[in-house]
Amino acid sequence: MKQYLELVKTVMENGVRKQTRTGVDTISYFGAFYKVDLNEGFPLLTTKKMQWKSLLHEVLWYLSGENHIRNLRKHTKIWDAWADENGVLETAYGYYWRHFPSAQRNKNGEWVVREVDQIQYVMDEIKRNPNSRRLVVSAWEPGNATTSKLPPCHYTFVFNVNDGKLNCHLIQRSGDIALGIPFNLAAYSLLTQVIAQQV
Known part of the structure; x- marks a missing residue:
């Protein structure tokens, strides 16, 4: 996918090396932006192996609103390290959605x-008023984000309806360009299609 590869190139060529709280250096690039047109096909990268079942189950888990990882463990174990001893993930995206x-x-x-059920609000609002500028969903809760093991990386998304088509703008505070960004790109594309079919 051209947009993703251009993003990787931009980060590698213009990013700044920074130390993180974990002691592992990162290459940081602030304010990167790219667009994907879902009319041109689903953006599942072919330059690396993508676990479709994991992605699908994670999006369904988000939409369920659960904060326990038991239903994820069969298809992905990526969240195990961030959950507490009881399997609860205090910053579960879907829980805050x-x-x-x-x-x-x-x-x-x-x-x-x-x-507040933000997903239900957004779906209801799109049906009531597709021109609404209030189609915002956030997983960033400051009190939780300042104390949790893993504050939300992809923390806000905004929907917009133009010419009867649903658009999604995702905002991330941080993202692993090799692992997280390709996964999030596909996950939010799937989420956008799911919401569009429901409204």
Whole structure:
């Protein structure tokens, strides 16, 4: 896929070597951007082996809203290192997509925490108002992100409908260009297609 290979070239040629908290150096490039047109085909890289079943099960796990990795272990073990001893992943993307904590006032004026199902909101909003500029889903919860083992890397995505077609803009704070980026590209392309079929 041309866009991905150009991204790799940009990072390798213009990136800056940085030390990380893990002691492993990285090559960092801030603000990289590329577009993929799903009308031209599904962006599953052919320059490396991609585990389709793992990808599919991970996207389904995200959509389930679970934060326990038991249903992932059959097809991928990548999250095992980040889960606690009970198998709970405190920064599970899908959990925050489906159960985002939102402080709101109740009828007595007291602050209470309620859960927001961002995926359901976005699907309902697309049906109600496809021109909405509020089609945002976030997995970044500052209180959790500052204390967790692995704060979300791909933390926000925004949908937009143009000419009856659903577009997705993914934002990542960090990404392993050899492992994570190709996987995320395919996963969010699949997610976009799933949401488009539902709305």
